[in-house]
Amino acid sequence: MNQRPIIKVSNLVNRFGNQTVHEQLDFEIFAGEIVGIVGGSGTGKTVLLNSILGLQKPSSGSIEFYDIKSRSLGDAERCPTSWGVLFQSGALFSNLTVLENIVTPLIEHTKMSARTVKELALLRMRMVGLPLSAQFKYPSQLSGGMVKRAALARALVTDPRVIFLDEPTSGLDPIAAEEFDELILYLKQHLDLTVVMISHDLDSLFNTCDRIAVLVDKKIRAATPDEIVNNDHPWIQRYFGGRRGRLHSQGSEAHSVHGA
Numbered sequence: 001m002n003q004r005p006i007i008k009v010s011n012l013v014n015r016f017g018n019q020t021v022h023e024q025l026d027f028e029i030f031a032g033e034i035v036g037i038v039g040g041s042g043t044g045k046t047v048l049l050n051s052i053l054g055l056q057k058p059s060s061g062s063i064e065f066y067d068i069k070s071r072s073l074g075d076a077e078r079c080p081t082s083w084g085v086l087f088q089s090g091a092l093f094s095n096l097t098v099l100e101n102i103v104t105p106l107i108e109h110t111k112m113s114a115r116t117v118k119e120l121a122l123l124r125m126r127m128v129g130l131p132l133s134a135q136f137k138y139p140s141q142l143s144g145g146m147v148k149r150a151a152l153a154r155a156l157v158t159d160p161r162v163i164f165l166d167e168p169t170s171g172l173d174p175i176a177a178e179e180f181d182e183l184i185l186y187l188k189q190h191l192d193l194t195v196v197m198i199s200h201d202l203d204s205l206f207n208t209c210d211r212i213a214v215l216v217d218k219k220i221r222a223a224t225p226d227e228i229v230n231n232d233h234p235w236i237q238r239y240f241g242g243r244r245g246r247l248h249s250q251g252s253e254a255h256s257v258h259g260a
């Protein structure tokens with residue numbers, strides 16, 4: 001993993017009336033990593049994501065974006081094509097076909113010809129494992145897994161450097177979820193992506209993440225999966241110390257013994 005930050009969140013504060021969601025929160029996202037964000041309900045995962053995406057103005061603090069050479073980017077250079085977002089529900093436009101959904105960001109943000117736009121969209125469809133016949137379907141005609149893949153193809157069509165995934169495996173059966181994990185790993189490797197994902201799916205987090213960032217006490221504690229299961233914070237202990245968490249930490253110990 002590359003240790004240069006691509007996004008740096010410093011002293012982030014988010015308040016709604018009397019409620020403080022984030023208090024002097026610091027968080028760095030490094031180029032080329034997959035980082036998972038976890039936290040209890042209402043701890044501010046979505047607010048953090050929206051703050052990074054510029055969808056929500058923080059009460060105070062800064063969020064800096066860097067290019068691959070760690071140069072701070074000005075506002076003009078932070079164009080929406082630098083990142084892609086996969087929202088939890090997929091957020092596909094229900095009145096557009098899969099192909100029309102996928103080409104939308106290219107039509108909105110570039111001046112490419114209709115032919116190039118279509119070719120790029122079909123390329124991304126293939127890359128995420130959607131059959132080309134799906135291009136003519138409407139979202140209501142797709143399975144849950146296909147909706148996620150179509151939304152992922154749309155998030156990737158502008159060739160972003162960072163993608164944000166909000167609960168990418170929620171609603172998928174375990175096999176489809178595992179296939180989706182494999183897809184994320186494949187895309188990270190082949191597109192040189194940085195991936196930030198909010199997830200409650202421990203299997204998915206341990207299968208894919210280089211680091212796991214936990215939102216507790218209005219701040220972030222981030223570490224490798226092996227380290228985070230040993231963190232002494234009571235909520236983190238409880239979260240990862242449950243039956244499934246224990247299975248994962250035993251799995252990683254078994255893996256390292258095997259690998260030694």
Ligand SMILES: Nc1ncnc2c1ncn2[C@@H]1O[C@H](COP(=O)(O)OP(=O)(O)OP(=O)(O)O)[C@@H](O)[C@H]1O
Pocket residue numbers: 016021039040041042043044045046047048
């Ligand atoms: N626009 C807003 N106005 C007032 N309060 C808000 C607003 N947006 C978020 N909040 C509050 O901020 C807190 C964090 O919300 P957020 O949606 O980020 O939680 P979350 O960690 O994503 O939760 P979940 O896992 O349940 O989706 C919640 O208490 C929520 O009610």
